[in-house]
Amino acid sequence: MEGRKVIQNNLHGFTKDKSCLNNLVAFYSGVNTVVNKGKAPDVFLCKTFDTVPHTILFSKLERGGFDE
Template sequence: MEQLVVGVIKKRVEEKKVTGSGQHGFTKGKSCLTNLIAFYDGMTGWVDEGRAVDVVYLDFSKAFDTVSHNILIGKLRKCGLDE
């Protein structure tokens, strides 16, 4: 049942273009590793151009533990998903 629900949500999110091409988490064919490679490629490109580069790392590992379910449901409704 869980896989069916996830499948419907993923399809709707893709149709509505809710996430951009830079989204790596929870995206088929992408992972933390592909995200790291894309980031590294971008940063080294800027360094090669002589541009200054600053990097800030943030840990959002607990971010979804504090998401309001009402807000999340509201955003899912805007994507055309209902209960």
């Protein structure tokens, strides 16, 4: 998977030598960069996809102006 570049470098879950702490530090650094530029960071929690039925999520996104 790593050799074929299937997993992006910024993904930490279940990746060798990348811990939850590394992920938290990278996230915190990114938020600080945005805030220091005077902007508001947008945070999207990926675990949302694990708990929401995809059909409901897709219909809400379509109503919000997004397509598949």
